[in-house]
Amino acid sequence: xxxxxxxxxxxxxxxxxxxxxxxxxxxxxxxxxxxxxxxxxxxxxxxxxxxxxxxxxxxxxxxxxxxxxxxxxxxxxxxxxxxxxxxxxxxxxxxxxxxxxxxxxxxxxxxxxxxxxxxxxxxxxxxxxxxxxxxxxxxxxxxxxxxxxxxxxxxxxxxxxxxxxxxxxxxxxxxxxxxxxxxxxxxxxxxxxxxxxxxxxxxxxxxxxxxxxxxxxxxxxxxxxxxxxxxxxxxxxxxxxxxxxxxxxxxxxxxxxxxxxxxxxxxxxxxxxxxxxxxxxxxxxxxxxxxxxxxxxxxxxxxxxxxxxxxxxxxxxxxxxxxxxxxxxxxxxxxxxxxxxxxxxxxxxxxxxxxxxxxxxxxxxxxxxxxxxxxxxxxxxxxxxxxxxxxxxxxxxxxxxxxxxxxxxxxxxxxxxxxxxxxxxxxxxxxxxxxxxxxxxxxxxxxxxxxxxxxxxxxxxxxxxxxxxxxxxxxxxxxxxxxxxxxxxxxxxxxxxxxxxxxxxxxxxxxxxxxxxxxxxxxxxxxxxxxxxxxxxxxxxxxxxxxxxxxxxxxxxxxxxxxxxxxxxxxxxxxxxxxxxxxxxxxxxxxxxxxxxxxxxxxxxxxxxxxxxxxxxxxxxxxxxxxxxxxxxxxxxxxxxxxxxxxxxxxxxxxxxxxxxxxxxxxxxxxxxxxxxxxxxxxxxxxxxxxxxxxxxxxxxxxxxxxxxxxxxxxxxxxxx
Numbered sequence: 001x002x003x004x005x006x007x008x009x010x011x012x013x014x015x016x017x018x019x020x021x022x023x024x025x026x027x028x029x030x031x032x033x034x035x036x037x038x039x040x041x042x043x044x045x046x047x048x049x050x051x052x053x054x055x056x057x058x059x060x061x062x063x064x065x066x067x068x069x070x071x072x073x074x075x076x077x078x079x080x081x082x083x084x085x086x087x088x089x090x091x092x093x094x095x096x097x098x099x100x101x102x103x104x105x106x107x108x109x110x111x112x113x114x115x116x117x118x119x120x121x122x123x124x125x126x127x128x129x130x131x132x133x134x135x136x137x138x139x140x141x142x143x144x145x146x147x148x149x150x151x152x153x154x155x156x157x158x159x160x161x162x163x164x165x166x167x168x169x170x171x172x173x174x175x176x177x178x179x180x181x182x183x184x185x186x187x188x189x190x191x192x193x194x195x196x197x198x199x200x201x202x203x204x205x206x207x208x209x210x211x212x213x214x215x216x217x218x219x220x221x222x223x224x225x226x227x228x229x230x231x232x233x234x235x236x237x238x239x240x241x242x243x244x245x246x247x248x249x250x251x252x253x254x255x256x257x258x259x260x261x262x263x264x265x266x267x268x269x270x271x272x273x274x275x276x277x278x279x280x281x282x283x284x285x286x287x288x289x290x291x292x293x294x295x296x297x298x299x300x301x302x303x304x305x306x307x308x309x310x311x312x313x314x315x316x317x318x319x320x321x322x323x324x325x326x327x328x329x330x331x332x333x334x335x336x337x338x339x340x341x342x343x344x345x346x347x348x349x350x351x352x353x354x355x356x357x358x359x360x361x362x363x364x365x366x367x368x369x370x371x372x373x374x375x376x377x378x379x380x381x382x383x384x385x386x387x388x389x390x391x392x393x394x395x396x397x398x399x400x401x402x403x404x405x406x407x408x409x410x411x412x413x414x415x416x417x418x419x420x421x422x423x424x425x426x427x428x429x430x431x432x433x434x435x436x437x438x439x440x441x442x443x444x445x446x447x448x449x450x451x452x453x454x455x456x457x458x459x460x461x462x463x464x465x466x467x468x469x470x471x472x473x474x475x476x477x478x479x480x481x482x483x484x485x486x487x488x489x490x491x492x493x494x495x496x497x498x499x500x501x502x503x504x505x506x507x508x509x510x511x512x513x514x515x516x517x518x519x520x521x522x523x524x525x526x527x528x529x530x531x532x533x534x535x536x537x538x539x540x541x542x543x544x545x546x547x548x549x550x551x552x553x554x555x556x557x558x559x560x561x562x563x564x565x566x567x568x569x570x571x572x573x574x575x576x577x578x579x580x581x582x583x584x585x586x587x588x589x590x591x592x593x594x595x596x597x598x599x600x601x602x603x604x605x606x607x608x609x610x611x612x613x614x615x616x617x618x619x620x621x622x623x624x625x626x627x628x629x630x631x632x633x634x635x636x637x638x639x640x641x642x643x644x645x646x647x648x649x650x651x652x653x654x655x656x657x658x659x660x661x662x663x664x665x666x667x668x669x670x671x672x673x674x675x676x677x678x679x680x681x682x683x684x685x686x687x688x689x690x691x692x693x694x695x696x697x698x699x700x701x702x703x704x705x706x707x708x709x710x711x712x713x714x715x716x717x718x719x720x721x
Contacts (some may be wrong), residue, residue: 019304059355062522068353070334070347075319077263077271078336078345081256084165085340088251089215089233091159091166096247098155098233099171102148103239111147114179117195125154125160127181132199146177148243156181159249167230169249171237172200190575204249209234217341220253220281229253229282229435231341257282266353268329274299276312288327290348310335314344323351390460485545487518490683497717498591500524502682503709504690506653506702508696513540513582514705515548515649519556524592527555530603530649530709531584539578547572547582547626550702561586561599565626565634569601573630581627585649587639592716594641599634601626604652607671611644615674617667643715646676650687653706657693660700682710 102109129146131137137146147636152171160169160181168182179199185468190196200206208216218232228600234248256273262280263271271289272283278298289299289307299311306324310333313320317337323330330351335344388435429577490502503516513533521527529551533540550571554564564586572582585606587598602625623634641647650670657665673692674685686708693706 015419022451040399061225063354066349067332067334070319071319071336072334073263074334074345074347075336077259078319078338081232081259081273081343081345081575082338082340084255085217085251085338088163088165088249089217089340091163092169092233092235092247094159095152095169095171095217095249096237097153098152099149099237099247102151103237103244106148107652108147108526109151109505111144112150112153114146114150114153116526117185119186119189119193123183124185125157125181125183126185127157127179127186129189130178130180130195130198130200132176132201133197134199137177138277142175145173146179146186149173149179155178158330163249163251165251165253165255167250170200171245171247172203172206173245174243176201200246200248203232203248205232205234206246209236209246209248210238210243215228219277220275223250223252229257249275251520253282255282260284263347265347265349268353269347269349271345271347273338274311274314274335274344274346278315281343290326290551314346315342316346317342393449395475406482451484475601486515486547490509493520496591498714499589500682500712500714501710502686503707504686505707507705508536508653508702513537513544514653515544516649516706516707516709517548517552518709521556521588524590526589526591527552527646528587528649528709529555529584529710530651530707532580532603532651532653532707533582534580536705539580543578543580543582547584551586554695555586555588559658560636561597562634562636565599565601565623569626569634570630571633572627576627579628581625583625583702587647589641589711589713594643594645594713594715596639596641596647597636598639599623599636601632601634602651604655605667607648607650607674608639609646609648609674609678611642613686615646615648615671615678617671641713643713645713646678646682646685647711647713648689649709649711650689651705651707653702653704654689654693654705657697657706658703659697665696669696 033293059142071571083084105186110429114127117128117130118126129150131707135142149171155169156169156179160166163169168180168184170178170180170182172178176199178198188195188198192298204218208218213236215233215235218234220229220231222228223230230250230252232248232250234246236243236248237245260273261270261284263269263284265271270284270290272285272292273281277296278300279296280290280299281293283290283292288304289304299316300308302308302311304325306322307326310322314335314337319334319336319340321332321334323332325331326333326348327492331348332351332354333409337344487503487506492501493499501518503518504518505514507514513536515531515533517527517529517531519527529542529548531551533544533547535543539597547568550568551564554567556560565584568584582601583603584601585598585603586601587596587606589596600620601623603616603622607615608618618639620637621635624632639647654670655665655667660663669692670689673689676688676692689708690706
């Protein structure tokens with residue numbers, strides 16, 4: 001061993017190669033010939049097992065995935081259809097609520113006239129009154145009730161106009177008349193041109209709502225005038241527990257039919273809808289069990305027990321996926337409920353279409369495995385022959401090659417080592433010109449490339465550091481510019497003693513998308529704004545500035561809050577290619593009276609504290625967000641502020657402040673923070689909310705801008721001479 005250590009590197013390489021080669025010859029020869037007999041059998045068995053296992057796993061995975069997707073498809077379509085029915089039911093409830101309010105407080109309404117049907121209004125949305133045969137239109141009691149209930153006509157027209165699928169809507173009374181809004185005025189006359197009587201009290205939607213005491217959907221029928229599928233809904237109207245009327249409406253099912261027929265699954269996939277009586281209403285099947293038939297068979301009573309059980313589950317508002325035989329073929333059936341009307345959406349796909357790709361895959365894997373086994377056995381034999389020949393030749397020439405190779409390797413390594421030793425400190429200039437054509441030359445070139453990249457990296461780091469400092473400076477300047485855009489001098493109107501006002505904005509990044517604004521429109525009107533732009537960072541900040549300017553310009557011209565939102569929305573939608581949007585709450589306070597007129601474009605509910613009460617959320621009616629739909633319309637509402645009232649406005653950064661455990665702060669904690677000491681000044685109230693948010697969030701990072709504003713109304717003050 002000591003003699004080997006003292007030998008030169010070339011000699012060591014030669015001796016080592018000779019020893020290793022001799023050992024390799026002995027070892028590889030033994031292993032090769034001992035293993036060759038078992039390789040072929042083992043490989044064939046492994047390939048076959050792999051093919052079978054892969055096929056079974058693929059079939060199981062494909063089946064589970066397809067069932068999951070079928071159920072997801074059925075659920076999505078059912079939810080979409082159910083949303084249409086919920087909106088339709090809500091529209092009827094709106095009319096019912098308006099009628100119930102009129103009956104509850106008739107003194108608050110004046111009598112209005114409703115015209116009888118006019119044939120020239122046919123094709124246009126028109127309001128009209130119809131009477132039952134046993135109702136006298138001249139009866140003083142009927143005239144009085146009809147005059148009061150006529151105040152619901154604006155609600156009927158608005159609801160019908162905003163509901164594309166609605167055919168007509170109406171309010172029918174127990175006393176025998178009905179106020180109706182529809183497009184078919186000409187159908188109200190007989191052949192002689194006389195107005196036909198209408199006793200709505202006998203209609204299914206009326207009797208069903210009357211008996212159930214709750215919203216009631218009728219079975220599906222064909223529209224008498226258009227033959228289109230439709231459904232009607234009735235909602236009872238009470239006064240002191242006594243039924244006074246029923247609000248109702250008819251809805252076309254065109255969109256529901258289109259949804260069903262739009263589903264395309266494979267070559268023989270289908271979809272259909274079952275009603276609450278187990279009958280097929282709409283289907284893509286033209287024949288078979290799930291086809292629409294005139295007889296309307298209740299599938300729950302089918303002789304096929306599996307089909308009857310499935311129909312019963314579907315009608316019972318369950319969801320799931322089952323495999324059963326339908327029309328002579330095994331099919332997967334996914335079903336999901338439409339809870340509003342008690343229907344169920346079904347999607348069907350044959351089992352053979354689900355499993356066909358996997359069967360083809362299994363056959364292909366088997367053929368590939370057999371061919372691979374034959375090729376490997378042949379290659380093993382050829383490799384054994386070639387290896388024996390190579391080893392025989394190698395033993396003869398190894399010594400000559402080893403000596404030459406050792407000399408060729410050692411000298412360049414020595415040159416490379418000497419050049420590396422000369423690198424010191426910051427001197428990274430490496431130049432070692434080798435022309436060996438082997439790994440030594442590659443190592444030298446790699447080391448030279450490495451030193452070059454290190455110098456480039458150092459230079460790039462210096463440039464990037466300088467660029468980051470420049471960007472940081474510009475972002476800081478942008479943050480100051482954004483802060484200067486918002487009113488930040490408090491108190492903002494020291495000469496006005498009628499109110500106190502304070503606001504803060506804390507962006508999640510250097511710049512944010514939230515903003516607030518307030519300014520005097522004239523001596524008696526104060527404008528308040530709170531808004532939240534979609535997104536964060538520089539894009540949101542730019543969109544925020546543009547939105548703020550447009551809102552302020554429209555409000556300064558004396559427009560109402562709804563008009564300000566409408567004009568701003570149209571201006572922003574004109575050139576909003578990035579499809580950003582902003583939620584806005586805007587209010588205009590008449591300082592002398594305390595009347596606050598406001599409108600909400602998708603923003604958070606404001607919180608209001610009356611003079612002697614706590615803070616509570618004002619659950620106002622939201623309009624659509626600004627920048628998404630140019631035709632959006634907005635509604636106003638009024639709040640009466642008394643001396644001592646306080647109004648708190650905020651963005652979603654407050655209720656959505658998130659703790660480390662992903663829990664949201666929420667509006668309930670926000671209101672509790674305001675009510676900790678609700679009589680504090682505007683600045684102190686915001687401070688309480690900020691402290692509560694900070695304590696809740698802790699060390700968790702801030703994900704959204706946090707913006708708040710508080711107005712304390714002190715009431716009109718006597719002007720001093």
